[in-house]
Amino acid sequence: MNFVWAxxxxxxxxxVGQLLMDYTGMTPARILVAYVVAGVVLSALGWYDPLAEFxxxxxxxxxxxxxxxxxxxxxxxxxxxxxxxxxxxGFTAAAGGVTASxxxxxxxxxxxxxxxxx
Amino acid sequence: xxxxNQTYDEMRKKAxxxxxxxxxxLWAFFVGGAICCAGEGLGTLYRALGxxxxxxxxxxSATLVALSGLFTALGWYQKLAAKAGAGTLVPITGFANxxxxxxxxxxxxxxxxxxxxxxxIIAGPVIVYGMLAxxxxxxxxHVLRPWIGG
Numbered sequence: 001m002n003f004v005w006a007x008x009x010x011x012x013x014x015x016v017g018q019l020l021m022d023y024t025g026m027t028p029a030r031i032l033v034a035y036v037v038a039g040v041v042l043s044a045l046g047w048y049d050p051l052a053e054f055x056x057x058x059x060x061x062x063x064x065x066x067x068x069x070x071x072x073x074x075x076x077x078x079x080x081x082x083x084x085x086x087x088x089x090g091f092t093a094a095a096g097g098v099t100a101s102x103x104x105x106x107x108x109x110x111x112x113x114x115x116x117x118x
Numbered sequence: 119x120x121x122x123n124q125t126y127d128e129m130r131k132k133a134x135x136x137x138x139x140x141x142x143x144l145w146a147f148f149v150g151g152a153i154c155c156a157g158e159g160l161g162t163l164y165r166a167l168g169x170x171x172x173x174x175x176x177x178x179s180a181t182l183v184a185l186s187g188l189f190t191a192l193g194w195y196q197k198l199a200a201k202a203g204a205g206t207l208v209p210i211t212g213f214a215n216x217x218x219x220x221x222x223x224x225x226x227x228x229x230x231x232x233x234x235x236x237x238x239i240i241a242g243p244v245i246v247y248g249m250l251a252x253x254x255x256x257x258x259x260h261v262l263r264p265w266i267g268g
Contacts, residue, residue: 010154
């Protein structure tokens with residue numbers, strides 16, 4: 001069942017993005033920014049954690065989950081360090097994903113050939 | 119065969135393929151769902167190997183990012199994205215694609231102005247606004263903490 005809900009919830013989150021692209025003409029960059037910020041807001045409201053419990057990777061793999069990760073990181077950091085945590089929590093939680101992306105991007109740029117992007 | 123406008127409309131609706139929006143959404147649903155399922159599988163695997171929930175999550179993200187980078191370098195991710203739209207954009211693999219793709223494309227402009235700067239064309243705004251939102255929430259949480267009992 002875990003896989004079914006991951007598939008359905010993850011798929012539906014992507015459909016919302018697709019509807020935004022088709023009906024509002026939002027660019028990919030704007031969609032990604034909107035998703036991360038929305039993830040922080042939904043997490044702050046306490047709505048995203050139940051979804052992540054329920055749908056697992058269906059909720060954490062989409063960029064909404066990245067926002068959720070930032071919001072959780074900042075809560076943990078504020079609880080440990082007080083106000084200073086507001087500055088450190090987000091990047092600490094996001095470190096793995098962002099650093100992996102940058103490292104992979106750099107290494108592949110050295111070995112991969114540029115090709116037609118379409 | 120004689121027909122009025124209404125009959126023609128009905129026949130046209132029956133004969134034409136689903137609207138582009140419906141087709142786009144089906145692609146987004148199945149491809150996005152499949153990527154999330156891959157994430158669920160990786161997460162389950164890492165948990166079974168004895169990693170904590172948090173570490174398994176980080177490893178899952180890192181693995182998806184690496185796979186997405188590889189498929190981007192091979193030119194496959196772009197081909198899928200042309201059909202799947204938001205299904206390939208919204209998962210973290212889409213974020214990785216947005217970093218890796220310009221890094222490769224702008225390699226010819228040098229390591230600093232090309233690779234180093236262009237990696238952030240899309241990732242930059244995502245990180246900036248994500249961090250701003252997290253700082254705002256952190257400050258708010260700090261203020262609200264005495265009342266919501268953190």
